[in-house]
Amino acid sequence: MPHLAIERWAKSADCPPDSPTVLTVEGTHGPVIHAVTKAAAERGARTGARLTDARALDPTLVAVPADPEGDAALVRRLARWAERWSPLVEVDGDGLRFDVTGVAHLFGGERGLVRDIQRQFAGIGLTTRIAIAPTAAAAWALSHFGRSSSIVTPAKAGAHVGAGRRTLEKSSDMDASLRWHDELNALHVSALRLDADTVRTLERLGLKTIGALIGVPRLALARRFRGAEDVVDALDRALGRKPEPLTAAPADPPPRSTLRLEEPATHPEAAPQALERLIPDLVRQLQERHLGARRLSLTGYRVDGSVAVASVATSIASREPRHLQRLLADKAAALDPEFGFDAFALTADWIEDLRAAQDSLVEEPSGERELARLVDRLTVKLGPRRVQRPKAEESHLPERASGWVAAISSSLSAKPMGRGTIERRFNGGRVGAKLLHHSTSSSGPPPQPYRAREELCRPQRLLDRPEAIDVIYATPEGMPRRFVWRRAVHDIARAEGPERIAPEWWRQPSSARLRDYYRVEDSSGRRYWIYREGLIGDGRGGLPNWFIHGLFG
Amino acid sequence: MPAPPNPTLSELFAAHPHDSGWAGFLLAQLRPDKPLLWVQDRMAILENGRVHPPGLPAQDLIHVEARDARDALWAMEEGLRCSGLSAVVGEIWGDPKALDFTATRRLAVASERSGVAAFLIRLGGHANLSGARMRWRIASAPSLANDLDPKAPGLPAWDAELFRARGMPPGRWSIAHEADRFHLVAASGDRALGEERRLSA
Numbered sequence: 001m002p003h004l005a006i007e008r009w010a011k012s013a014d015c016p017p018d019s020p021t022v023l024t025v026e027g028t029h030g031p032v033i034h035a036v037t038k039a040a041a042e043r044g045a046r047t048g049a050r051l052t053d054a055r056a057l058d059p060t061l062v063a064v065p066a067d068p069e070g071d072a073a074l075v076r077r078l079a080r081w082a083e084r085w086s087p088l089v090e091v092d093g094d095g096l097r098f099d100v101t102g103v104a105h106l107f108g109g110e111r112g113l114v115r116d117i118q119r120q121f122a123g124i125g126l127t128t129r130i131a132i133a134p135t136a137a138a139a140w141a142l143s144h145f146g147r148s149s150s151i152v153t154p155a156k157a158g159a160h161v162g163a164g165r166r167t168l169e170k171s172s173d174m175d176a177s178l179r180w181h182d183e184l185n186a187l188h189v190s191a192l193r194l195d196a197d198t199v200r201t202l203e204r205l206g207l208k209t210i211g212a213l214i215g216v217p218r219l220a221l222a223r224r225f226r227g228a229e230d231v232v233d234a235l236d237r238a239l240g241r242k243p244e245p246l247t248a249a250p251a252d253p254p255p256r257s258t259l260r261l262e263e264p265a266t267h268p269e270a271a272p273q274a275l276e277r278l279i280p281d282l283v284r285q286l287q288e289r290h291l292g293a294r295r296l297s298l299t300g301y302r303v304d305g306s307v308a309v310a311s312v313a314t315s316i317a318s319r320e321p322r323h324l325q326r327l328l329a330d331k332a333a334a335l336d337p338e339f340g341f342d343a344f345a346l347t348a349d350w351i352e353d354l355r356a357a358q359d360s361l362v363e364e365p366s367g368e369r370e371l372a373r374l375v376d377r378l379t380v381k382l383g384p385r386r387v388q389r390p391k392a393e394e395s396h397l398p399e400r401a402s403g404w405v406a407a408i409s410s411s412l413s414a415k416p417m418g419r420g421t422i423e424r425r426f427n428g429g430r431v432g433a434k435l436l437h438h439s440t441s442s443s444g445p446p447p448q449p450y451r452a453r454e455e456l457c458r459p460q461r462l463l464d465r466p467e468a469i470d471v472i473y474a475t476p477e478g479m480p481r482r483f484v485w486r487r488a489v490h491d492i493a494r495a496e497g498p499e500r501i502a503p504e505w506w507r508q509p510s511s512a513r514l515r516d517y518y519r520v521e522d523s524s525g526r527r528y529w530i531y532r533e534g535l536i537g538d539g540r541g542g543l544p545n546w547f548i549h550g551l552f553g
Numbered sequence: 554m555p556a557p558p559n560p561t562l563s564e565l566f567a568a569h570p571h572d573s574g575w576a577g578f579l580l581a582q583l584r585p586d587k588p589l590l591w592v593q594d595r596m597a598i599l600e601n602g603r604v605h606p607p608g609l610p611a612q613d614l615i616h617v618e619a620r621d622a623r624d625a626l627w628a629m630e631e632g633l634r635c636s637g638l639s640a641v642v643g644e645i646w647g648d649p650k651a652l653d654f655t656a657t658r659r660l661a662v663a664s665e666r667s668g669v670a671a672f673l674i675r676l677g678g679h680a681n682l683s684g685a686r687m688r689w690r691i692a693s694a695p696s697l698a699n700d701l702d703p704k705a706p707g708l709p710a711w712d713a714e715l716f717r718a719r720g721m722p723p724g725r726w727s728i729a730h731e732a733d734r735f736h737l738v739a740a741s742g743d744r745a746l747g748e749e750r751r752l753s754a
Contacts, residue, residue, distance in 0.1 A: 367587065367636065367637030368637065369637075370635045370636060370637040371588060371615075371635060371637040371638070373635070374590070374615075374631060374632060374634075374635040374637070374638075375615065377631055378615075378617055378628055378631060378632075381624075381627070381628075382617065382618075382619065382620075382624060382628065385618075386617060386618040386619070386620075387615065387616070387617050387618075388615075388616045388617075388618070389613075389614065389615055389616070390606035390614055390616070392606075392607075398605070398607070401607055402605055402606045402607055404616065407615050458605065458607040458608035459602075459605055459608050460573065460576040460577065460580065460604070460605060460608040460609060461573055461576060461601060461602035461603065461604060461605055461608070462602050462603055462604075462605035462608075463602040463603070464598065464599075464602070464603055479704075485571075486571070488571070493695065494696070494699075494704055494705055494706045495704065495705065495706075496699075496702060496704070496705035496706060519705070519706060520706075521695065521696055521706040523695075524572075524692075524693065524695075525574070525692070525693035525694045525695040525696065525710065526569075526571070526572050526573070526574065526693045527573075527693065527696070527706055527709065550602060550605060550608070551571070551573040551576075551601065551602055552573065552576075552577070552608075552709065553573050553574060553575065553576025553577030553578070553579070553580060553608075553709065
């Protein structure tokens with residue numbers, strides 16, 4: 001990105017493109033020009049010149065201090081963004097290096113890739129010079145000194161944006177390698193990224209292009225240039241005789257604190273003791289980065305080359321040492337040292353933003369946070385499937401209507417489920433599967449609205465699996481009179497129903513039968529929710545079966 | 554209705570393992586402003602069903618399915634340390650070994666310290682030595698008359714027997730709950746009288 005600094009400045013300062021502005025950095029003898037706008041360049045300002053010299057040519061130049069750190073941060077951010085093109089992106093000065101091995105075909109070949117990169121970078125207002133070459137050094141050379149967006153293709157390799165390039169794969173055949181050597185040979189020796197003194201020496205020796213340099217015997221070169229000014233080395237990297245692997249910039253590494261032991265510890269208490277030392281360090285890291293941990297793992301490294309991991313999750317981000325300690329302590333104690341641990345690492349694998357906050361003046365934890373910690377502790381000990389919160393589902397089938405989700409994964413502000421939910425649902429105008437028989441008597445108050453009756457009709461307890469019961473009824477479609485559940489006979493004193501719930505034909509098989517629910521009360525006053533599955537002659541099986549599904553309080 | 558002056562541990566015995574009348578009696582006493590922790594051990598779920606949120610008042614709920622009574626008691630005690638809860642309900646099936654005087658005493662102390670009411674539900678258990686401040690035996694009673702349908706069950710009613718309480722005389726009541734209030738009703742069977750008392754109350 002040859003004009004990164006000035007383009008970034010122009011964008012942030014929102015300046016007209018024709019203003020003669022230069023960005024300056026402090027040099028040994030006063031400000032030195034770091035970057036220039038096009039208008040300033042036309043008036044004689046050059047990068048690397050002193051500001052006073054440029055002002056002598058044109059006194060109207062506007063000087064603004066440059067921000068190299070901001071530029072570098074932008075490049076680092078762009079490196080992350082550029083991972084859309086290649087998994088391996090490395091920051092290289094003001095440019096980016098991509099390993100595009102096996103990538104180009106995804107973007108319609110190398111030309112397509114270059115076009116795409118150029119277009120995307122132009123979209124965010126940055127000019128790019130791109131070169132694709134078999135070695136990283138060659139790509140750098142071509143992108144800085146070669147034709148605009150040059151692609152030299154001897155087999156596959158790496159690319160450099162702005163200073164974009166490719167790394168070599170050793171599959172180049174002779175012809176192709178000769179061809180791309182030609183491209184490189186024409187370039188000036190400074191394309192090898194040698195320092196200024198070396199370049200000057202080479203120029204004095206008459207070795208102005210890389211081609212000329214290649215012609216010189218290696219031994220002579222190696223003898224003449226040693227140490228830092230290693231010309232042979234630079235040449236080898238450019239030509240692919242020496243590997244130059246890319247190191248991708250890692251994403252923000254998760255907070256991690258480690259502890260190494262002098263002697264392997266075989267004592268079972270070793271892990272909890274290590275935990276006590278690791279947690280304050282980790283909490284400090286989290287504090288510095290304003291993060292809270294959602295998942296922590298303690299890794300114990302054994303001497304025999306195996307590892308033991310204990311991990312816990314929290315329902316809200318936390319960096320409170322005592323809480324984390326309590327969560328992990330039991331699991332840490334259960335880690336088996338076998339031949340002994342010689343190192344421990346505590347990593348916050350899953351982190352979330354957590355700003356410092358004070359809930360109240362007195363040091364009293366808020367209810368919500370207290371609750372989240374309770375859920376954490378319960379979940380760590382009993383497992384996420386045993387600590388649950390209700391989750392309402394859009395269904396009339398009772399067992400589906402009240403789903404459960406692990407409490408640790410559901411947010412605490414979720415709407416509580418209860419009669420309110422049911423009410424809202426039936427207000428929504430869905431009728432369909434419901435049928436209630438109101439037998440109104442002439443005396444007494446007028447029948448209550450449909451919704452109010454609805455609220456009463458759900459039991460407080462539901463059996464996980466409806467249990468078959470034997471029922472004696474007056475008429476097949478009529479009210480049940482007596483039923484046998486778990487070998488106990490219940491005489492039905494009063495009953496209400498049926499409430500018909502039709503099968504969900506869009507997800508159940510066509511043989512599923514409808515259910516007629518009855519609310520019944522036996523002679524001792526216990527109330528049950530029983531249903532008849534199916535009707536006689538509905539063509540989905542023989543006689544209807546009866547089940548008990550819920551108990552009323 | 555006698556109620557403890559401060560939140561504490563109450564023990565509710567179901568008159569019969571398959572009698573869920575206590576659930577209605579209990580839910581009528583809970584304050585719905587804060588979440589509720591409901592712990593059930595495995596046998597309680599198998600025998601007596603799982604909590605069914607649509608049947609409960611609209612209230613946030615955390616449900617714990619404990620493997621055995623020990624886990625259930627542990628979960629209850631953890632819950633009682635958390636002041637963000639309105640109440641902790643724990644259902645224990647039978648007379649497990651873990652549920653001794655010490656365990657109930659611990660629950661009672663934890664409950665009184667944090668101000669979170671605790672309800673220990675005993676299904677099919679015996680009233681052994683316990684640290685609970687109030688001990689109830691709850692049975693379902695025939696429900697009140699249904700204004701709309703004489704053949705249908707009406708408002709639930711319960712026979713509640715307070716057989717041990719600290720600083721209170723024991724007693725026995727037939728009660729129903731309506732519109733945030735408990736009403737005394739006449740002894741079971743005599744619905745006409747219960748109806749009158751309820752309407753006049």
